[in-house]
Amino acid sequence: MTLLSTALDTASPDYTAHRTAMLAKLDELAAEHAKALAGGGEKYTERHRKRGKLLARERIELLVDPDTPFLELSPLAAWGSDYPVGASMVTGIGFVEGVECLITANDPTVRGGASNPWTLKKAFRAHEIGHANRLPSIHLVESGGADLPSQKEIFIPGGALFKHLTQSSAAGIPTVAVVFGNSTAGGAYVPGMCDHVIMVKERAKVFLGGPPLVKMATGEESGDEELGGAEMHARTSGLADYLAADEHDALRQARRVVSRLNWRKAYENPPPAEPPKYDEGELLGIVPGDLKIPFDPREVIARIVDGSDFDEFKPLYGTSLATGWASLHGYPVGVLANAQGVLFSAESQKAAQFIQLANQRDIPLLFLHNTTGYMVGKEYEQGGIIKHGAMMINAVSNSRVPHLSVLMGASYGAGHYGMCGRAYDPRFLFAWPSAKSAVMGPQQLAGVLSIVARQSAAAKGLPYDDKAAEADAALRAMVEQQIESESLPMFLSGRLYDDGVIDPRDTRTVLGLCLSVIHNAPYEGARGGFGVFRM
Ligand code: COA
Numbered sequence: 347m348t349l350l351s352t353a354l355d356t357a358s359p360d361y362t363a364h365r366t367a368m369l370a371k372l373d374e375l376a377a378e379h380a381k382a383l384a385g386g387g388e389k390y391t392e393r394h395r396k397r398g399k400l401l402a403r404e405r406i407e408l409l410v411d412p413d414t415p416f417l418e419l420s421p422l423a424a425w426g427s428d429y430p431v432g433a434s435m436v437t438g439i440g441f442v443e444g445v446e447c448l449i450t451a452n453d454p455t456v457r458g459g460a461s462n463p464w465t466l467k468k469a470f471r472a473h474e475i476g477h478a479n480r481l482p483s484i485h486l487v488e489s490g491g492a493d494l495p496s497q498k499e500i501f502i503p504g505g506a507l508f509k510h511l512t513q514s515s516a517a518g519i520p521t522v523a524v525v526f527g528n529s530t531a532g533g534a535y536v537p538g539m540c541d542h543v544i545m546v547k548e549r550a551k552v553f554l555g556g557p558p559l560v561k562m563a564t565g566e567e568s569g570d571e572e573l574g575g576a577e578m579h580a581r582t583s584g585l586a587d588y589l590a591a592d593e594h595d596a597l598r599q600a601r602r603v604v605s606r607l608n609w610r611k612a613y614e615n616p617p618p619a620e621p622p623k624y625d626e627g628e629l630l631g632i633v634p635g636d637l638k639i640p641f642d643p644r645e646v647i648a649r650i651v652d653g654s655d656f657d658e659f660k661p662l663y664g665t666s667l668a669t670g671w672a673s674l675h676g677y678p679v680g681v682l683a684n685a686q687g688v689l690f691s692a693e694s695q696k697a698a699q700f701i702q703l704a705n706q707r708d709i710p711l712l713f714l715h716n717t718t719g720y721m722v723g724k725e726y727e728q729g730g731i732i733k734h735g736a737m738m739i740n741a742v743s744n745s746r747v748p749h750l751s752v753l754m755g756a757s758y759g760a761g762h763y764g765m766c767g768r769a770y771d772p773r774f775l776f777a778w779p780s781a782k783s784a785v786m787g788p789q790q791l792a793g794v795l796s797i798v799a800r801q802s803a804a805a806k807g808l809p810y811d812d813k814a815a816e817a818d819a820a821l822r823a824m825v826e827q828q829i830e831s832e833s834l835p836m837f838l839s840g841r842l843y844d845d846g847v848i849d850p851r852d853t854r855t856v857l858g859l860c861l862s863v864i865h866n867a868p869y870e871g872a873r874g875g876f877g878v879f880r881m
Contacts, residue, residue: 348657350648352624356631367635368850371779375847378836382421382432386455394455399526399549400593402436402451405486408597409449410440416449417859420471422847424464425840430456433464434489437472439481439863443605446863448476451486454527458490463499466507467842473510475845478773480867482520482609483511484600487536488527504532511539520607524600525550525586526593530574537585542603545576545586546596552579552586613865616676622854623654629850633716633780637756643668643683643714646754650674650854656681659700664692669700671709675858677865679750680704682765683714689761690721694734697764698879701741705871710748710864712857713766718787719759733880738764740879746872748773748864750857753781753835753844768843774860776853777835777844788829792822 355361385391385401394401400408410416416438423433434456440449450472452459461469476483492500511521523529523540529552537543537552545552553574560566560573572578579586588603590596632645648654651672658670666686672679682697689697704711720726720735742749742764749772757767762783766772777783785791796818800810808814831837835847848856 348655349623350644350654350656352645352648353642354624354628354632354645356628360634361631364634365631368630368633368778368780372849375779375836375849378425378431379421381430385432385434385453386430386457390455399454399488401455402453402486405526405593405597406436406438406440406449406451408594409484409486409600410442411444414441415855415859416440417856417863419475419845420468420839420842422836422839423468423842424462425836427464427840429462429464431840432456433468434459434462434493435465435468437468439475439859442484443601445604445607445609446481446611446866447604448472448481448483449486450483452489454488457493458528459488460490460493461500461504462493462496464840464842465493466500466504469507470510471842471845473507473514475773475863477510477514477517477519478867479863480517480519480612481863482522482604482607483514484522484524484604485536485540487523487525487529487533489533490528491531491533508532508535508539511536515539515541520604520609522600522603524590524596525552525576526596527551530554530556534574542588543579543586544588544590544596544599544603545579546590546593547576549593550574550576550579550586611866612868615862615865619673619676620653622649622651624649626650626851626854629853633755633778633850635780637716637780637782640686641716641755643685643716643754646714646853647672647681647683650857651679651681652676659703660696664690664694664696666690667693667697669696674712674854674861677858677861678709679861680709680711681714682711684717684761684765687716687718687756688721689717689719689735689738689764690726691729691731691734694720694731694738694764698737698741701738701745702876704747705745706873708747708869708871710750710861710869711745711766713749713751713772715751715753715757715762715765715767715781715783716755717758717761717765718756719761720764735760735764737879740877742766742770744872744876746870746875748869750860751775752853752857753777753783754850755780755782756787757781757783758786773864775844776846776848776856777839778850778853779835779847780850781835781838781847782833783838783843784829784833788826788833791829792825795825796822 418438436451521540522542523537525545580589656672668683668685749766751772
């Protein structure tokens with residue numbers, strides 16, 4: 347009865363064009379991901395290997411259970427900034443001895459693994475995810491501490507890193523540090539704050555000040571090992587709980603520590619679920635290259651939910667937003683998906699009601715974005731679009747069930763907020779390569795700027811002659827280009843406005859992993875506690 351049908355014609359020219367455009371964007375994405383994988387580049391990678399050390403991702407691979415997925419987070423952090431893509435750190439969620447753990451690993455091939463402003467943002471986001479979902483965390487440490495030239499951006503806010511570790515510990519969420527190399531000055535507080543500490547013999551260096559600093563401060567002569575070597579910390583200071591013979595041994599010991607955490611998820615895993623009836627590969631051909639052309643999000647839902655079974659709520663009302671119940675990898679979800687781009691009053695009220703229902707039933711919500719925002723114009727303002735949009739934003743803000751967001755296409759204006767954009771704290775937010783997000787579309791924004799500039803010139807009594815028109819056209823083109831580039835997923839991902847840009851074909855798997863992660867922590871929907879709904 348509630349099985350979705352499909353109208354997608356995989357033999358049509360439209361499908362082929364959409365698919366070709368999406369594959370081209372995926373190629374661009376792969377090239378950027380390759381930069382993150384390359385870390386500090388060949389020279390530093392080679393040097394690192396010659397020292398007999400494993401790379402950050404190799405350490406993670408040896409830490410997690412064989413043949414299990416690793417959900418990497420924020421791989422494009424720092425994209426478009428002055429710092430290397432990836433932000434000198436790898437973060438993600440992996441299974442260790444069957445336990446879903448948050449894992450962070452410094453990349454010592456990028457400026458000695460030093461933390462720059464984007465590393466900090468990436469680490470903070472990882473901690474936030476770990477804390478919200480009650481994931482034990484494992485920190486694979488080898489870092490030159492603060493990236494000294496950017497210290498003004500990181501020294502003061504960076505202190506929160508240590509606060510987060512101890513707050514996790516206080517909340518009963520285990521923290522494990524494995525020290526492979528340098529972990530000095532502020533970095534020494536990573537092992538200092540963790541519940542469990544493993545250090546690699548003759549490699550770990552954990553001190554507040556190295557030999558030159560000690561000499562400067564007190565005149566004392568000292569060496570690395572006696573100041574902060576693994577043996578010293580294991581035998582004398584007691585900072586290290588376990589001494590590892592080498593890197594492999596350290597990772598083995600980390601797995602042993604996790605196996606003894608006696609960690610239990612808040613909820614049992616659901617039994618294996620039925621896959622969608624339609625091919626997930628077809629998700630490549632749904633979103634048009636030109637986002638002005640609408641597409642039916644039910645075609646997407648049909649390819650990500652269990653058995654393509656979607657029980658639509660209010661299908662005849664507020665039809666520009668599809669809402670309904672489904673399950674994904676066995677977890678119940680309420681789905682809100684933009685169907686025709688614009689959100690009107692009816693859609694907003696329907697969303698608010700749907701979100702309340704999900705809260706009454708303790709069902710997580712999935713937001714699938716393709717919206718140009720709330721409808722503007724005389725008729726709509728007079729019809730109360732602001733108060734109805736506010737109603738939806740109120741419901742999203744005060745909802746207490748976990749939220750997941752996927753930006754498939756447009757995510758503009760307050761529509762981004764109502765659909766649980768980044769500032770509304772979805773547990774996870776991913777974007778497809780086809781996504782675009784900004785305060786409004788580039789053409790509209792450039793047009794608005796131009797009208798405002800002309801009105802301002804007219805108010806000053808300046809003429810709008812040919813020369814002014816030419817300057818106006820040039821400005822519009824420039825602004826349009828700038829906004830276009832700032833709306834693209836790689837730019838937004840670089841700024842940590844999402845948790846990653848994913849291949850549409852991986853959506854079901856990624857959301858399934860997220861739902862599994864979410865069910866580590868108990869949650870309860872809001873039974874009341876919403877703000878005043880303006881009727
Ligand atoms: N800030 C900025 N750049 C740093 C850095 C830091 N904290 N640590 C290292 N780098 C840079 C180096 O200048 C070098 O750049 P270059 O290759 O362009 O010359 C590159 O990263 C690699 O460093 P290098 O010293 O060659 O690597 P290493 O593996 O032999 O040693 C460290 C790594 C971390 C042990 C060493 O660089 C070091 O002691 N750094 C300073 C640590 C420190 O005191 N930090 C302040 C803590 S708050």
